[in-house]
Amino acid sequence: MKHTVSCLVQNRRGVLAQVSEAFAAKGINIESLAVAETEDPDVSRATIVVTGDDATVAEAERQCRSLEVVIRLEDLASEEFHARELMLVKLRVTPGAIPSIMQAAELFQARVIGMSDRTITLELAGEHRAIDGFLKLVRPWGIVSLARSGLIAVSAHDEEDHSPETRGSAA
Amino acid sequence: MTRPPVRSFDELVRRARRTPAPRMAVAAAGEAAVLVAAANAMREGLVRPVLIGEGKRIRAIAEEHAVDLHGMDIVEALDTAAACAMAVQLMHEGEAGLVMKGLVTTKDFVRAILNHEFGLRRDRPLSHVAVIESPDRSRLMLLTDSGINIRPRFNRKVAIVRNALDVAGALGIEKPKVAIIAAVETVQLPAMPATIDAELLRRMGEAGHFGRCIVDGPLSMDNALDRHTAEVKGRLSPVAGCADVLVAPDIETANAIYKTVRYLARRELASIVVGAAGPAVVASRSDSADTKLYSIALGALFAARTSADSPLGAGVPPEAVWTRIEKE
Numbered sequence: 001m002k003h004t005v006s007c008l009v010q011n012r013r014g015v016l017a018q019v020s021e022a023f024a025a026k027g028i029n030i031e032s033l034a035v036a037e038t039e040d041p042d043v044s045r046a047t048i049v050v051t052g053d054d055a056t057v058a059e060a061e062r063q064c065r066s067l068e069v070v071i072r073l074e075d076l077a078s079e080e081f082h083a084r085e086l087m088l089v090k091l092r093v094t095p096g097a098i099p100s101i102m103q104a105a106e107l108f109q110a111r112v113i114g115m116s117d118r119t120i121t122l123e124l125a126g127e128h129r130a131i132d133g134f135l136k137l138v139r140p141w142g143i144v145s146l147a148r149s150g151l152i153a154v155s156a157h158d159e160e161d162h163s164p165e166t167r168g169s170a171a
Numbered sequence: 172m173t174r175p176p177v178r179s180f181d182e183l184v185r186r187a188r189r190t191p192a193p194r195m196a197v198a199a200a201g202e203a204a205v206l207v208a209a210a211n212a213m214r215e216g217l218v219r220p221v222l223i224g225e226g227k228r229i230r231a232i233a234e235e236h237a238v239d240l241h242g243m244d245i246v247e248a249l250d251t252a253a254a255c256a257m258a259v260q261l262m263h264e265g266e267a268g269l270v271m272k273g274l275v276t277t278k279d280f281v282r283a284i285l286n287h288e289f290g291l292r293r294d295r296p297l298s299h300v301a302v303i304e305s306p307d308r309s310r311l312m313l314l315t316d317s318g319i320n321i322r323p324r325f326n327r328k329v330a331i332v333r334n335a336l337d338v339a340g341a342l343g344i345e346k347p348k349v350a351i352i353a354a355v356e357t358v359q360l361p362a363m364p365a366t367i368d369a370e371l372l373r374r375m376g377e378a379g380h381f382g383r384c385i386v387d388g389p390l391s392m393d394n395a396l397d398r399h400t401a402e403v404k405g406r407l408s409p410v411a412g413c414a415d416v417l418v419a420p421d422i423e424t425a426n427a428i429y430k431t432v433r434y435l436a437r438r439e440l441a442s443i444v445v446g447a448a449g450p451a452v453v454a455s456r457s458d459s460a461d462t463k464l465y466s467i468a469l470g471a472l473f474a475a476r477t478s479a480d481s482p483l484g485a486g487v488p489p490e491a492v493w494t495r496i497e498k499e
Contacts, residue, residue: 095378098371102325112367115358 002031003057004083004153005048007064008071011037015069019046022063028052032085032150043071047083047152080156086125086149088113089135092142093120101141108134119144176343177472178310180439180465183302183342187468188216190475193268194244195452195467196221198258198283199251201228202274204456206238208463209271213242215464217471221246221267223254224274251275255283262449263289268474269443271452271467281319284447291447296320296327298334299425299453301442302342302469303432306396313338313347313416314432317425318453319444325368328418332372334445335416336384338469341476349376350395350414351388352424356406358389365389365420372418385409388418392428433462441465449477 009015016035023030028050035046050057057075065073076083091101093115105112105122108130114121124134128151135143177183197209200222206229209220221244222229233240246261248254255275261267270291272280284291299318302311315335320327332349339347351369358366369388376386387410393400398412419425432438439461444451450470454463 095374095380098375099326099329099380102371106324106326111361112364113360115360115367115370 001054001057001077002049002051003054004076004081004151005046005050005061005064005073006076006081006153006155007046007048007073008038009035009044009046010069010071011042011044012069015044016046018067018069019048019064022067023048023050023060025063026052026056026060028056028060032148034150034152036152045152045154047150049151074155076153076155081153082156083127083151083153084125085128085131085151086123087131087135088121088123088147089138090114090119090121090144090146091138092118092144094141097141101138104134104137108137110134174343176310176345179304179308180302180311180441180461180468183311183441183465183472184215184217184468186343187471187475190472192216192219193471193474194219194221194261194266195269195271195470196223196246196258196261196267197271197273198223198280199248199254199273199275200224201232202456203232203236203238204460204463205271205273205454206233206240207236207460208454208467209243210238210240211460211464212467212471214239215468217464217468218269219243220271221258221261223248223257223261225249251279252283255280256286256289259283259286259291260289262291267449268477269450269452269467269470271470272454277318277453280451280453281444284444284451291449293446293448295334295446296330297444297446297451298331299442299444300335300338301425301429301440302338302465303429303440304438310415311342312414313342314425314428315416315418317419317422317429318442319422321422323421325371328368328372329375330446332381332386332416332418335418336381337476338443338445338473339384339416341469341473344415345383347384347415348410348413349381349384349386349388349416349418350390350410351386351418352392352395353389353420354391356389356391356394356404363389368420384416387411387414390414392417439465441469443470443473445473450474 032049038045110122110124113123195218201224212218223246226245248257258270298316301314351372353365353369358370366389373388387408394406394411395414401411450473452466452470
């Protein structure tokens, strides 16, 4: 089963390696991993997408939670969450394919961000499935290169405050 | 033998006069300016108006403004929605070759045209095409879309270009030169998305997707209209300085050009809405009598072209709902 794990970690060197290792140790392959600073510069959010049997993933998550650098970890599979991914795709373009490519772009609200004699580069931000759907549609024209940011996600519900003040008082 | 292109509004009227006058269904005709325009067009032999609305009111207004309704038909309709529906239905059934908006909002009129049940919807979206004079008044040019599509995306622009080319064909412009207008001549991303549309349209044109025409873009207005400017700026192309069709990136641009031509340059214009099964004259109440006449002439000429495919304007309507105004 696919799990989307949202993990608040301390923003410091070596944290990513420790978190990755917790999953690797259980033989779980990370499908996508996106990390960036949150509203608090001392805290980063890592969104990790993994596939594995529930028990093994839960074990890896427990291992992660026990790490000193991990502030909070949630498996979003069990709750509603907002998730998006950013994709940049460079497609081969011929005059005959232009209307179809642009129609696909309009349908999925992708934006043209670059153009050359032979290629067109599109940007699309959306749900994982939308990006997959878009790629399925445009694949026949020829994908020259593709970059995906990996999923980023936040819970749809009110979250616990993780500000430094709160963390201090909790301690 | 191909006819030379229509080069002036007078010639537009003459050319339309030479085609069999189609019936023009006027939706919500109970307004003086609309009746005057219909009567003028009939007198010029351009169309045979069918006035749709409250007959009593139409006759009263005509009498008050000394408008001769002789030879026109009146179809009773209780309100504007019914009048629009009736006008569109007449064209749908081949009883009229074009429709004209009377005292009704463009939104309601267009809604009737697009009605799924009896409307005039085809596989192509509607767009507004205006005819303006070239800067040296030596020929007519087209401008689109100043009236229907607000912020068209790429594929809508493809349809807008095709619609404009149909009108260019009706005017006898054999190989139209189409300028896709932007503020600059190069693709500027992400700041100016219109430039990428222009570039893609140019490539499609180059590959023959629009048929017999030359498409160039992005082109700024000065380069599209003035050969000398294009030479000075080094932006030479077969379209630069002599565009036949100006395709604006959005309605604000096209509408501003349209109104600049009308109110700053004080030139006449003509315009129709195309893309449906037949043309629609969507004149504004503030349009001059000449602009209304030229628009009807353009609609009639375009309808004649359309009727080559489908015999619009033929047939006699059911007597029960029609009243012919006979001269006393």
